[in-house]
Amino acid sequence: MATLQAHNPGPNARPQPDAAAATVNPTADEGRATPPPGRGFPWRSLRRYVPLVLLAVFFVFPFLFMVVGAFKPDDRVLADGAGWKAFVPFGASLDNFTDAFSRAEFGRLFLNSVLITTCIVLGGLVVNSLAGYALARMRFRGRKILLGMVVTLAIIPFQAIAIPLLFMMARIEWLDTYRVQIIPFLANPFFIYLFYSFFLGIPRELEEAARVDGAGPVTIFTRVIVPIARPVYATVAILSFLFSWGELLWPVLVTRGSTVRPLSQGMAVFQTQPPIQWGDIMAFATMTTLPILILFLVFQRAFVQGVSRTGLKG
Incomplete structure (x- = not known):
């Protein structure tokens, strides 16, 4: 009886609310509190x-x-x-463009720039990638000292060593040639450090697996490392092209005639030749800028990917 009375409410007892009705619906509240997407100004x-x-x-x-x-x-x-x-x-x-070709020998200057820039970019990719891989993977005496020298050289401006380098080139009689505009720029400490930083992020297990299969150092580098490092190769290629294509100080110091003169120096000479015609100068500058824009638009995705993976900051 006591048990029945405990479970049987009296006539004056208040009705208890249903537990399901008393439970708060968090989904409904969140829906009312959060404005629907698209409402409000961004x-x-x-x-x-x-x-x-x-x-x-x-x-x-x-x-x-x-x-x-x-x-x-x-x-x-x-x-x-x-x-x-x-x-x-x-x-x-199109008169300004035809005048730029005839008055400034634009075709010859353009071919000189293409030759010099192509040699620097392709040769630099080989030299700088091999140096960066050696610093990242090989262990030898003086490695840390060499890496510190690369970082130090990367922050020294070229203008600080231009005159001593000019004296060296004059001593070996390289002035007014193509090689004086190419060979000193094949090895770049900044690009070496970019390759070094990228190669550090590649797992060593990939190289160990290739070494177990009988691959040598050259095969590992060309078959395993290079395909993975395509983004950094694209980044270095574009940056090297930009630096080489627009270089002005060094051609002014080492070239004397128009035979091996690049576009940058050719434009500096052209805009001072009388009669000064600004339409021709604008046409010359436009034709000089177009290859850079085309290169960047074609390799934009690879460039952005390489910058993000190497940690390069602007």
């Missing part, structure tokens, strides 16, 4: 992208002025430079 994205767009416009304007001026008559390049007309190609023609 202020966070706006604050992020507006400065980037303004910075992009700031850098694009000079390039756009150069390209438009390359198609304008010479008398309108500077006359329209103070307003919006500078970015509209009034009276567009």
Whole structure:
């Protein structure tokens, strides 16, 4: 009886709420508290992208002025430079490009730059990758000292060693040749360190497995390491191309005539030759810049991947 009375509520007892009804539905509350997607203005994205767009416009304007001026008559390049007309190609023609080819020997200068840059890029990929791999994988006496010297040389500007290097090239009678513009730039301490940093991140187990299968050091490097390191190869190739294509100080010091003169020095000479025609100068600069843009657009994905994996910061 006591048990029945305990479980049998009296007539005056208040009804207890259902446990299921009393349970709070967290999903429903979260749905009411969180606004549906698409509602509200994306202020966070706006604050992020507006400065980037303004910075992009700031850098694009000079390039756009150069390209438009390359198609304008010479008398309108500077006359329209103070307003919006500078970015509209009034009276567009290809006369400036033909004048640049005839007056500045653009074809010869372009071939010189292609030859010099190609040799530096291809030779530098071989030399710098082998040096970086040796520092990352091989153990020999003086390795840490050599690595410290590479890092030290990477932060020394080229202008600091240009004059001593010029005296050395004059001593061995290399001035006014192609090799004086190629050989001193094959080994680059900055690129060696990039390869070194990338090779450190490759697991050693891959090389050990290839060594168990009977592969030698050359086979391991060419068949195992190089395919994995394609991103850093692309990054070094693009950076090396940029440095070599736009180099001006060293060609001015070591070249005397127009036979081995590259585009950068050719443009510096061309813009001082009378009569000074700004339309021709803009056309010359446009044709000099196009190979860099094409190279970067073609290898953009590999370049970004290589920069992210090597830890290179801008």
